[in-house]
Amino acid sequence: MTPTTPKRVRVHHLREAKERGERLTMLTAYDAVTARIFDEAGIDMLLVGDSIGNTMHGHTTTLPVTVDDLIPPARAVAGAARRAFVVADLPFGSYEAGPEQALATSVRMMKETGVAAVKFEGGKRVAAQIRAITDAGIPVVGHLGYTPQSENLLGGPRVQGRGDLAAELLCEDAVAIQEAGAVAVVLEMVPAPVAARVTEILHIPTIGIGAGTQCDGQVLVWVDMAGMTDWSPRFAKRFGEVGAALKAAASAYADEVRGGTFPDADHQFDA
């Protein structure tokens, strides 16, 4: 999508972008500072992902993340974004029990944060939840392929949808969530030709992460994209070395404090 139009990305712009063949851009954000920067950079969609568990809260998986953990960051991101379509994840344990639980969690998320949509993982098994939430007027983004909340069942981060049968099941899941009302779907760690096939058969946009170039858009976890950590997944290109730049700034600050050169005359008050 063009980085300056529309003024505010809304749900119908996602479908229109797909129809026009304009690629959608999405990054995770967990606070107001990064949300403002990404929004000003023209990123179309910001995801307050449960990846906050691994990236910010020091967990090894997303499983411990709670709704209470996600509400303050979601509120901060939604408050800071002027243009981007802000999506909040529903964390593990907050929607699987059925449509009632999923709707209650989504309503709370919408009321307390100001995000534009919720996202959660799964295909046919959560179609009833997607239908109930959509019927209540809340846009839902789906998430298929590698779904981190099921990492114990899937045997860790592994490509999903390899082989004819698995690819067929993935396509069926994608169609099921589209029919249930999903407005877009994230495809994570899916072979590029399978993601291309899903993109072709759906009329809602696919947002890929480790799913090749034929998706309608791409999403990355921002700390991977910006090079904040020593390690990042193979599919996550580092578009900067912000971690190294931040470390250099912190070292320069510490050197000047220790050397007595900061604060100088420009950074203190006269009597």
Ligand code: KIV
């Ligand atoms: O939580 C998250 O950051 C996600 C992305 C990996 C799509 O779901």
